[in-house]
Amino acid sequence: MPNSARKLISSDKAEAYDSFFEVFSHLYKELKALGSKKPAETLSESKVKIVNRLLEDMRKIMEEEPEYKYLDMLDSEMLPQYSDAILILSQYEGALKGFKERYFGYDEYKHKHQWNIG
DSSP: OOGGGSOOBOHHHHHHHHHHHHHHHHHHHHHHHHHHHOTTSBOOHHHHHHHHHHHHHHHHHHTTSGGGGGOOOOOSSSOOBHHHHHHHHHHHHHHHHHHHHHHEEEETTTTEEEEOBO
């Protein structure tokens, strides 16, 4: 799809995405590894706090996106099992993929991939 036909986002949202994407990827990978060993084990309160802090930042840039209504936080009152946390993070992974597909693309004039800032 040509760059001109793509949707535009603010530079703040693009920078926010870039700042948390790698952190999210590593966190998700780590939780999946821990969860594969003991999926029914409960996350500690400190792990839930760390994950929710990241999810909250992600939700801020996703507020106007169609996937937003599916992006839940981890329940800090009733600590989730690893399998529940992995399921929630998989929803974020899908939402982030859709976000990037909408707003990141190849600029044929600059001959490079970049965020479509507007």
